[in-house]
Amino acid sequence: MATVQEDLASEFECPVCCNYLEAPVLQCRNGHVICANCRAKLTSCPICRARLGNFRNLAMEKVASTLMLPCNYSVFGCAVALLHTERRAHEEACEFQPYSCPSRLASCKWEGSLEQVMTHLMKSHKSIATLQGEDVVFQATDINQPRTRKWVMIQSCYGHHFRLLLEKRVKWDGHQHLYAIVQLIGTRKQAERFSYNLKLNGQRRRLTWEGKLSSMHQLIPLEIRNSDCLVFDPCTTQLFADKGNLSIHVSIRMV
Incomplete structure (x- = not known):
C-alpha cells in the first residue's frame, strides 16, 4: 500500500518526462503542470492542449521543496529518497544510474544496468x-x-x-x-x-x-x-x- 508521502510525490511527476518537478514549476491556464525542461520543447499543454504560457505554480514549488523524493534511478534499484536540493548531487554519483552502450556508436541508444552491459556487448557488438x-x-x-x-x-x-x-x-x-x-x-x-x-x-x-x-x-x-x-x-x-x-x-x- 502506498504511503501518503508516495501518493503526494506521484502528483509531482512531470506528465511528459516523468521526472519529479522542481522550481520553476510551470503550468497551463487550466492548472496542468510541467517541468521547465519539457516546457521549452512544447507550445501546448500535453494534458488539455491549451496554449502554454510561462505561468509558475509557486504553491507547488513550495511544497516540492519540502518533499522527500525518490532518486530518479529508483527503477534501477536505488532506494534513496532526498530533498530536491540534495537529489541532483546524489544522482550525479548514484551507483544505480544506467550505463550507455560502451561501443560509442551513435546508432546504439541502449541503456541498462551495470550487470547488463557485457551481455549487451556480446549480443549486439560481437566485433x-x-x-x-x-x-x-x-x-x-x-x-x-x-x-x-x-x-x-x-x-x-x-x-x-x-x-x-x-x-x-x-x-x-x-x-x-x-x-x-x-x-x-x-x-x-x-x-x-x-x-x-x-x-x-x-x-x-x-x-x-x-x-x-x-x-x-x-x-x-x-x-x-x-x-x-x-x-x-x-x-x-x-x-x-x-x-x-x-x-x-x-x-x-x-x-
Whole structure:
C-alpha cells in the first residue's frame, strides 16, 4: 500500500518526462503542470492542449521543496529518497544510474544496468574485442584513414571490465589528433581504486601515458577537451604504426 508521502510525490511527476518537478514549476491556464525542461520543447499543454504560457505554480514549488523524493534511478534499484536540493548531487554519483552502450556508436541508444552491459556487448557488438588480463595489447587497424573514427576494446581483470577508447578527431585548431583513454565500466568510487598505463613502442622510440581511471559515467568529450588522456598527432602515429596498424600496450593496476 502506498504511503501518503508516495501518493503526494506521484502528483509531482512531470506528465511528459516523468521526472519529479522542481522550481520553476510551470503550468497551463487550466492548472496542468510541467517541468521547465519539457516546457521549452512544447507550445501546448500535453494534458488539455491549451496554449502554454510561462505561468509558475509557486504553491507547488513550495511544497516540492519540502518533499522527500525518490532518486530518479529508483527503477534501477536505488532506494534513496532526498530533498530536491540534495537529489541532483546524489544522482550525479548514484551507483544505480544506467550505463550507455560502451561501443560509442551513435546508432546504439541502449541503456541498462551495470550487470547488463557485457551481455549487451556480446549480443549486439560481437566485433568488439574483449581481452583478458592486467596487461594486454590492443591493435587498431587502418589507423591512417583520414576521417574521424573510433576504436573500442574491452579489457577484463581484477573482477571488472574496462573500456579502452581510441578516437581520431579534429581539434579546435583544425588539426587531427588521436586520443586514447581507459575507463572503468563501473561507478566513480570503484574507479578511484585503479590507474592505467598506455604505451606505444617503435624503433628506438617509446611514448607512454599514465593516468587515473575514470568511470564510464564521466563524459569522454570533457576529458578529451582537457587533454586528460594520451594525445598524439598523425605524424607521431607514423613513428609507431606498422602497415597501417597501431599496437597499444595497456596496463591496469590497483592503487
